[in-house]
Amino acid sequence: MERSSGTSHLDDVTRNLATLSIAPGSSLGGATASLRIPGPIDEYFIGHTRPSGTGFKYNPQVNTNVRKTFNRLARAYRWGDSRRDEEKEKFFEAIDAEFTKRFGDGSDLTTWQWLVGLFGYDDDEIPTSLTKCKKILSELYINIYDFLHYCRRMNITKEDGVKRDLRFLSKASLNELRVYSKSRNLLYPLDLARGNVLRGFLVHMFG
Numbered sequence: 780m781e782r783s784s785g786t787s788h789l790d791d792v793t794r795n796l797a798t799l800s801i802a803p804g805s806s807l808g809g810a811t812a813s814l815r816i817p818g819p820i821d822e823y824f825i826g827h828t829r830p831s832g833t834g835f836k837y838n839p840q841v842n843t844n845v846r847k848t849f850n851r852l853a854r855a856y857r858w859g860d861s862r863r864d865e866e867k868e869k870f871f872e873a874i875d876a877e878f879t880k881r882f883g884d885g886s887d888l889t890t891w892q893w894l895v896g897l898f899g900y901d902d903d904e905i906p907t908s909l910t911k912c913k914k915i916l917s918e919l920y921i922n923i924y925d926f927l928h929y930c931r932r933m934n935i936t937k938e939d940g941v942k943r944d945l946r947f948l949s950k951a952s953l954n955e956l957r958v959y960s961k962s963r964n965l966l967y968p969l970d971l972a973r974g975n976v977l978r979g980f981l982v983h984m985f986g
Contacts, residue, residue: 819876820845820931823869827852844928845874846965871971874927878977881930883937885975888912893937894976899944916979919949920956923980924965957984 817825817839824837824845835855837848849870853863883890891912892905898919906912925948929935935943950956960966961984972978 818880818931819873823873824848824852827856842928842932844924844965845931846924846963850964868971871967874923874967875972875974875977877927878923879974881927881936882976885979890937890976891916891979894979897935897943897945898949899946913979917982919946920951920953920982921948921980922950922956922960922965923967923977926980953982956982960984 821837821839824835825839827835828837829835835852837852849867853866856862858866879885882894885891888907888909891909892907895905895912895915896902898915900915906915926945929945929948933943950959966984967977967981969978969981969983972981
């Protein structure tokens, strides 16, 4: 029953979910509606949605950090430590898959050039070397949950072609990022990251 309910809800979301995104070359007043197909994170949460009126509810249109949504899910189901750890690993896998689906698999230079361009670099400043692109990104102190939350809220994908400047997401130092991430439990285990793009943003939080 739970799976059937989740599948039905996913179908509804696919049909009805629309978000506002800025059209290429437009001003802030030129927002256009575009269909946002549910990604791996949406599918994970939708798969745990119970029948209406009881337990956990999930609305992909609500702009809540996905880590907070997972905590709410765990409380709704009253998971013990063992089950929570099991589900947390599935949640991490969904985040990994979301990064790959949204930003590419990181196997080509154009992906990394596009990522560098998201952080205020003009076209003539973006390196033509994959190694140099990764170095630039490694010098940014970005919490991956904040980055993903903003990209989901603004419907940012590699294909959208809209220039942005997301430097405001970067902390001033690695230590500041560590303190911020630990205090809010916004951590992702390095050993579970499989996607190249996700791994490119992760840093050692302890040490």
